[in-house]
Amino acid sequence: MEFIHFDISGVVEIQPRVFGDARGAFFESFSAEKMAAAGIVGNWVQDNQSRSDRGVVRGLHFQQPPHAQAKLVRVAAGRALDVIVDIRRDSPTYGQHLSVVLDAERFNMLYVPVGFAHGFTALKDGTLFLYKCTDYYAPHSEGGLLWNDPALNIDWGVSNPTISAKDQVLPTLANFNSPF
Numbered sequence: 001m002e003f004i005h006f007d008i009s010g011v012v013e014i015q016p017r018v019f020g021d022a023r024g025a026f027f028e029s030f031s032a033e034k035m036a037a038a039g040i041v042g043n044w045v046q047d048n049q050s051r052s053d054r055g056v057v058r059g060l061h062f063q064q065p066p067h068a069q070a071k072l073v074r075v076a077a078g079r080a081l082d083v084i085v086d087i088r089r090d091s092p093t094y095g096q097h098l099s100v101v102l103d104a105e106r107f108n109m110l111y112v113p114v115g116f117a118h119g120f121t122a123l124k125d126g127t128l129f130l131y132k133c134t135d136y137y138a139p140h141s142e143g144g145l146l147w148n149d150p151a152l153n154i155d156w157g158v159s160n161p162t163i164s165a166k167d168q169v170l171p172t173l174a175n176f177n178s179p180f
């Protein structure tokens, strides 16, 4: 496994070793031991999966403490533009975002620590988005940021996305009081 770090601290892209042969390919999608070496540690208690067709944007979401979730995200089919926003109050990169293309053919993954809002654009039909979470779903603790808030200046790679009604009324950064 290779680990890529960013100017936004704590976020890690994981490029697993892929074993290709005449049958196809194999890779380890999770290794607590190997990932701990890169600071990726967590009590992973819930796995999620969503399927989205091209042009869907899900996010920007997080769960508030004490149900905050770190996430380990990947794409098992298709391709996604994964977007995370640093909402850690004391972070020098507060309000800044990072975008990483997650591709089922590259097998790359992203570790999203607690303190980030998370979302993605499905770049292909039938994109299967899988992620491990370090806490259970707690709907009463859900929070979010408006995907197209000009203050975030995020290029989602799509002009007229399919978005849930819930996500269309999330707060802007200016009207947001981070719990992290």
Ligand SMILES: Cc1cn([C@H]2C[C@H](O)[C@@H](COP(=O)(O)OP(=O)(O)O[C@H]3O[C@H](C)C(=O)[C@H](O)[C@H]3O)O2)c(=O)[nH]c1=O
Binding pocket: 048, 050, 058, 059, 061, 062, 118, 119, 120, 136, 137, 164
């Ligand atoms: C997240 C979640 C949802 N649900 C139910 C609640 C709704 O009836 C239905 C769809 O939920 P939602 O519209 O919140 O799904 P997404 O918009 O994909 O939410 C996710 O989108 C972004 C990208 C994230 O990072 C979060 O993990 C998560 O918020 O699944 C559950 O039963 N358990 C869960 O853990």
